[in-house]
Amino acid sequence: MADTPQSLLNRAAHCYLRAGWIHEAARCYREAGAHRRAAEAWESVGAIADAAVDYRAAGLTTRAAWLLGHDLGDATSARELLEAAPDNPGTAAPAAAEEATVARAVRDLLRRVVLARCDVADGSDLDDALGTLDDVMDNLEQNRATWQVPELEPWAIAVAEAMQRLDLVALIFAASVRGGQYQAAERWDAWSQRVLGVPLQLPDPDDDEATRLAFARSHGSLPWSPYPLNR
Amino acid sequence: MPPRSGQRPPPHSSYRGVPEELRPGSSSPADAELVADPIADSDGSAPSPASPEASPLPIRPAATTRPTVELAVRFTSPALAARCLGRFLDVAARPSVLRDADSWWVLAHIPLDLGREISELAGGVGYIRSGSSVLPDHGWGAPPTSAGPGAVDIGTLADTPLLDLVIAAGLYQRPGLSLQTAVILTSAARAGGLLQRALDLRLTATFRPLLVRPRLPSPEPEVAEPEVAAPDADEEAEDVAGTLIEVRLEVGQNRPQLPAALLTALDADRQVLVCRQASPELLVQHNRFSPLTDVQLQAILSGDRWIVADPPYGCWTFESLADYAEGWQLTTMQKCHQLTAGQTGFADPRTTAHATLPDAKPLAVVPASRADGPLDAILLDAGELRAVRLLLEGHPLAEVAVLVPGRDQFLLLAGGGIVDRIPVGRYLTRVGSEPIYIAHGWRTEPALPAAAWRSLFGGLGDRALVIEPERTLVFDLSAQRPVWELWAGELPEIDDQIPEDAKGLLAELDAETTPAPPAPRRSSPTPAARPEPETSARRGIRRFVQRLGGKGPATPVQPTWREQAWTAEQGGDLVGAARIYDVHGDSLRAARLYEWAASEATQPAPGSGPG
Numbered sequence: 001m002a003d004t005p006q007s008l009l010n011r012a013a014h015c016y017l018r019a020g021w022i023h024e025a026a027r028c029y030r031e032a033g034a035h036r037r038a039a040e041a042w043e044s045v046g047a048i049a050d051a052a053v054d055y056r057a058a059g060l061t062t063r064a065a066w067l068l069g070h071d072l073g074d075a076t077s078a079r080e081l082l083e084a085a086p087d088n089p090g091t092a093a094p095a096a097a098e099e100a101t102v103a104r105a106v107r108d109l110l111r112r113v114v115l116a117r118c119d120v121a122d123g124s125d126l127d128d129a130l131g132t133l134d135d136v137m138d139n140l141e142q143n144r145a146t147w148q149v150p151e152l153e154p155w156a157i158a159v160a161e162a163m164q165r166l167d168l169v170a171l172i173f174a175a176s177v178r179g180g181q182y183q184a185a186e187r188w189d190a191w192s193q194r195v196l197g198v199p200l201q202l203p204d205p206d207d208d209e210a211t212r213l214a215f216a217r218s219h220g221s222l223p224w225s226p227y228p229l230n231r
Numbered sequence: 232m233p234p235r236s237g238q239r240p241p242p243h244s245s246y247r248g249v250p251e252e253l254r255p256g257s258s259s260p261a262d263a264e265l266v267a268d269p270i271a272d273s274d275g276s277a278p279s280p281a282s283p284e285a286s287p288l289p290i291r292p293a294a295t296t297r298p299t300v301e302l303a304v305r306f307t308s309p310a311l312a313a314r315c316l317g318r319f320l321d322v323a324a325r326p327s328v329l330r331d332a333d334s335w336w337v338l339a340h341i342p343l344d345l346g347r348e349i350s351e352l353a354g355g356v357g358y359i360r361s362g363s364s365v366l367p368d369h370g371w372g373a374p375p376t377s378a379g380p381g382a383v384d385i386g387t388l389a390d391t392p393l394l395d396l397v398i399a400a401g402l403y404q405r406p407g408l409s410l411q412t413a414v415i416l417t418s419a420a421r422a423g424g425l426l427q428r429a430l431d432l433r434l435t436a437t438f439r440p441l442l443v444r445p446r447l448p449s450p451e452p453e454v455a456e457p458e459v460a461a462p463d464a465d466e467e468a469e470d471v472a473g474t475l476i477e478v479r480l481e482v483g484q485n486r487p488q489l490p491a492a493l494l495t496a497l498d499a500d501r502q503v504l505v506c507r508q509a510s511p512e513l514l515v516q517h518n519r520f521s522p523l524t525d526v527q528l529q530a531i532l533s534g535d536r537w538i539v540a541d542p543p544y545g546c547w548t549f550e551s552l553a554d555y556a557e558g559w560q561l562t563t564m565q566k567c568h569q570l571t572a573g574q575t576g577f578a579d580p581r582t583t584a585h586a587t588l589p590d591a592k593p594l595a596v597v598p599a600s601r602a603d604g605p606l607d608a609i610l611l612d613a614g615e616l617r618a619v620r621l622l623l624e625g626h627p628l629a630e631v632a633v634l635v636p637g638r639d640q641f642l643l644l645a646g647g648g649i650v651d652r653i654p655v656g657r658y659l660t661r662v663g664s665e666p667i668y669i670a671h672g673w674r675t676e677p678a679l680p681a682a683a684w685r686s687l688f689g690g691l692g693d694r695a696l697v698i699e700p701e702r703t704l705v706f707d708l709s710a711q712r713p714v715w716e717l718w719a720g721e722l723p724e725i726d727d728q729i730p731e732d733a734k735g736l737l738a739e740l741d742a743e744t745t746p747a748p749p750a751p752r753r754s755s756p757t758p759a760a761r762p763e764p765e766t767s768a769r770r771g772i773r774r775f776v777q778r779l780g781g782k783g784p785a786t787p788v789q790p791t792w793r794e795q796a797w798t799a800e801q802g803g804d805l806v807g808a809a810r811i812y813d814v815h816g817d818s819l820r821a822a823r824l825y826e827w828a829a830s831e832a833t834q835p836a837p838g839s840g841p842g
């Protein structure tokens with residue numbers, strides 16, 4: 001088996017990673033054509049501009065646009081990127097037509113979230129951004145194909161924080177909890193401790209029927225209240 | 232709507248009667264007894280025949296509702312009638328259509344309960360034919376057999392062809408359907424723009440011209456009329472015939488269906504008709520449906536090829552004038568794209584026997600954009616050499632580094648690069664797989680690939696090159712010494728502490744165990760001339776004696792893995808050296824060697840390319 005330049009560069013990058021020289025590893029991954037790994041390495045070390053370039057080369061234009069808009073504040077480049085290249089969802093496409101439609105709708109929603117972040121960075125009118133966050137809350141509550149875009153909730157939270165609308169953050173988390181997203185209450189509690197300094201207080205499931213139903217639907221998560229319930 | 236039969240549902244006991252006894256108004260003494268005495272019957276006693284001529288009654292008449300009858304369904308709206316006709320076409324034989332002044336009738340031979348279901352679903356009123364009239368049907372029970380109020384004489388109804396009903400029913404609209412294939416009919420002037428737009432959207436577009444004539448749908452094909460018939464009608468038909476371009480759009484790989492915006496925009500355009508292809512001979516307007524299905528419509532409209540559409544387009548027959556052509560075939564090359572002979576003045580004039588070659592650009596060394604990579608070598612002069620001695624004593628680099636002495640400059644190297652920065656000398660970076668070094672943080676202008684280095688400084692052999700901005704130095708790698716020789720110096724004088732008599736004892740032992748050779752033995756214990764083969768035991772003793780005496784060959788020392796790697800690197804096997812470093816955990820040196828090997832592998836071997 002001949003040693004191709006790509007395989008040698010990949011091995012070199014792997015050795016650089018083991019030695020702790022992440023910049024050199026990312027450079028070698030980029031030369032070898034493994035753009036996604038290069039972008040993750042750049043991102044882990046803080047070189048966001050290089051990470052955006054490599055995400056774009058790897059076809060993950062939504063993530064590249066997010067880095068440009070959120071971490072670098074360069075809304076113009078992010079918008080150009082989103083308009084120029086549609087995201088390539090990869091080979092894991094669902095077979096049924098309805099699933100494909102739903103998945104495409106959720107990916108479009110993610111792109112709109114990125115555009116909303118660009119609006120906030122630009123300082124332009126925020127009506128579209130508010131509409132997008134409404135749709136995000138709707139989607140999280142209905143749990144439509146949210147497993148395909150795990151960064152929908154954190155990015156929407158970041159957009160709401162950038163708009164300095166902590167009430168929208170709470171609404172988004174509440175939609176996640178109602179929709180049964182995995183460990184949504186824990187994430188809300190962590191956010192609340194970090195930003196507000198107070199632990200989360202959620203209503204008791206026995207208060208009313210709607211709360212009990214929502215609690216029953218949030219399968220897979222620990223009990224709502226950060227304090228153990230007396231059951 | 233004629234009233235239903237006024238008969239009450241018969242009581243349970245009457246099911247014991249024969250069918251003739253169930254006619255309304257028929258009352259025989261036997262019936263009266265049976266009907267009026269249910270309690271006596273329910274006692275279980277057999278009903279006594281009231282009249283002697285009555286035969287033994289069967290328990291329950293079988294299949295009174297399943298005979299095939301001729302069912303007529305009456306509608307006021309032609310659309311409902313057409314829908315019912317469509318269902319009859321699927322399940323019944325010989326459906327026909329009649330009409331009178333204010334309603335439409337659909338007749339078919341059909342099993343009774345199936346027919347009743349269909350007429351209920353269609354929203355019509357059911358009639359059963361008996362004789363020359365149709366009788367209103369209750370909707371349950373046995374079919375009516377005697378004329379009563381509400382019967383209609385068939386003679387008063389006019390027989391109409393099925394297509395009249397279809398035409399009267401028309402098309403209804405169902406918006407928002409998606410298509411994978413659309414057939415668009417338009418004039419030639421508009422077709423060009425449409426094909427252009429389709430190509431822009433990456434749709435597969437083909438087109439062909441059609442000859443169309445406006446006609447109402449009829450089942451007879453348009454045959455050439457004999458001269459006996461009115462020739463004016465024929466010329467008239469020729470006058471109204473016209474041509475249209477049929478543009479056929481199909482989706483490519485990148486879409487599941489045609490873009491809805493395009494179809495909506497074309498729907499709104501009065502000069503363009505968007506159709507779906509129900510069959511190769513039937514085109515129906517997009518989003519329009521007849522109460523009959525496409526298949527049934529095609530079955531009724533056999534004969535010509537039809538285009539069925541709402542006003543303002545109307546219905547047409549078409550025939551094809553040519554085969555399908557690809558949409559992009561409408562593109563022609565402009566004059567500027569045609570091939571012409573080359574223009575003189577573009578090529579250099581041929582002045583000498585050889586071609587005019589471009590001027591060579593001198594190689595310059597300029598600062599690079601990044602200066603924080605790992606270090607590969609260090610250039611030292613004599614004063615710094617003394618500092619190196621102090622710095623590297625006890626440093627782990629002392630085990631691996633080698634020093635290449637020159638006239639007044641020295642080169643410090645290590646396998647896989649120095650990588651640790653020591654604060655003396657000028658830092659150097661290796662350019663690739665060749666031992667050519669450039670000042671760290673600088674690069675060549677223009678940047679050269681590995682093959683260029685091989686040919687520019689070809690045949691380096693055992694030499695290393697150092698390229699600085701203003702000079703190039705050459706070092707002889709065969710003169711390399713380990714760097715610890717700077718301070719380690721010569722071995723001290725060895726004073727072997729073996730007592731004299733032990734030496735003599737060992738010499739005697741040696742003499743006894745060595746067989747007497749034919750040649751005279753020498754007294755010196757050097758192993759230079761040993762004629763006989765000796766056993767390993769004798770060799771071991773001799774060597775032991777020699778080592779004690781400080782003379783003779785040293786113990787063969789196995790090379791360490793670092794030495795193996797260094798040897799491999801100098802021999803040109805960079806991948807092997809990298810593997811050794813990788814296996815032993817020195818990841819950074821392994822990474823540098825893999826990178827140099829990759830730059831060597833990128834270029835083909837010299838002589839394998841053209842020329």
